[in-house]
Amino acid sequence: GMDTVKLEGKYFSPKVKEGDSVSKGQILIEFDMEGIKKDGYSLITPVVVTNQDNFADVVFQTGMTVNNGDPLMTLIK
Secondary structure: OOOHHHHOOOOEEEOOOOOOOOOOOOOOEEEOHHHHHHOOOOOOOOOOOOOHHHOOEEEEOOOOOOOOOOOOEEEEO
8 A cells, every 4th residue: 555664564474575486376465454544554556567668558457446366457568
């Protein structure tokens, strides 16, 4: 969520570390949503594609709740 960095890791449990290779479906982090909300932080989370120049287009799904396994975006080569 926005500004949750101010929590300094409170409510977050990373499952990978910097430099690890990850696979589709792998859990990257677990977090306590209720604790984050209780401390007054939004759960809205930005998604940033840092290598967008490698794709002809990035198509985002918008205006919906995303559940585990739902497509969030399509990267077109």
